[in-house]
Amino acid sequence: MTRGLTDRQAQVLEFINNFLSRQGYPPTVREVAAQFGFRSPRAAHDHMKALQKKGFLRAAPGLPRALNVVGHAKHIPLLGRIAAGQPMLAVEEADEYLDLDPTFFGHGSFFALSVRGDSMVGDHIQEGDLVILRSQADAFSGEVVAVLLEDEVTLKHFHPVADGVELRAANPLVKTIKVRPEDSLRILGVMVGLVRKV
Amino acid sequence: MTRGLTDRQAQVLEFINNFLSRQGYPPTVREVAAQFGFRSPRAAHDHMKALQKKGFLRAAPGLPRALNVVGHAKHIPLLGRIAAGQPMLAVEEADEYLDLDPTFFGHGSFFALSVRGDSMVGDHIQEGDLVILRSQADAFSGEVVAVLLEDEVTLKHFHPVADGVELRAANPLVKTIKVRPEDSLRILGVMVGLVRKV
């Protein structure tokens, strides 16, 4: 929950988080400015100052890249549910964060989903597991993907077929979903890992 | 596996790791130098260059704090095998490290084991999974434990019975092991989590 932040401030914070997980170190003021097309570092600096004042960021004065995103909000956002109708996955929806080694699962932007139901037990993915996904809008055949289908997020095997896409579960009791090209299917990411707390 | 590194280089790498986890951002060359009492940044820079050449560190040239520690170094040691006859689990035996949020699985001292075989498929633990364990020498009935039995480490359900201990697998094809009190059974830790890389 990013309460009390303006849109721009939330965007800046999100960028800093993404930069951190992709690069392994925080961005400079100018790198933030470049991301948003600011012609002066001052603009980025202002937003970062505001984030500090509101307690979302800590910075050691004078030192380059000496940033801390507070509120243990780092690395991998854990998305419980996805708001319907959003054009993009907003990080603001994240309830919690997982602090994992960002290089452990490879490169890219990641998020986590808590698994509900037993549609993937065949792959030894059980209820309550946290599935780690790399954000991407396409997938290879056979990969496990998180898809947004009619305002619901599900985890399925992705299989393109002649006249659309089949979404298969790893549970014989759950029947395959057939998606036509005209249906609103969006791939949120592909599974790259799993974390279980017992 | 910190082989191929000199003592100093290993110390520098460890410091960079510690700095990273405490501060949230990597140190500068001069901060490394200060830590070791070097009177010239050149000394630290040399060691960091050596670490880069050996593949333990990546650095963007010219940019301050733009460091990446490669090769998963920290927090949870991943134990592939356990040397026989050792009185304690020496952390030096670790081949690799997992960098997880240390508070994610609770408190204590942790290590990880790579799962071989399918004796725990009933619990949805499959080959190649990394099982996270809290180091402790005892366990409650029913908990999943890693035990050292005749120079071999196995993952089993722990069940004390009248005349000893039963170690049960989560696979009907694998038969239960009965351990008498006089046998050399040592519990290494209890399972607290699981990480899977797909």
Place this chain on the structure above:
DNA sequence: ATTCATACTATACGCAGGTTTAGGTTAGGG
């Protein structure tokens, strides 16, 4: 014997980057 890698001191160059000063525009609240 003499090359090499390790491990440092001392000094300095130059630019990346945090920060400041000095503005401008827009929207909202009292």
Place this chain on the structure above:
DNA sequence: CCCTAACCTAAACCTGCGTATAGTATGAAT
């Protein structure tokens, strides 16, 4: 209607920090 906050440009200041040059010392390897 003023006042503040948000949001930005432009230009400059100055120091932190990566890096280079020039050495010294040691020990292992060839």
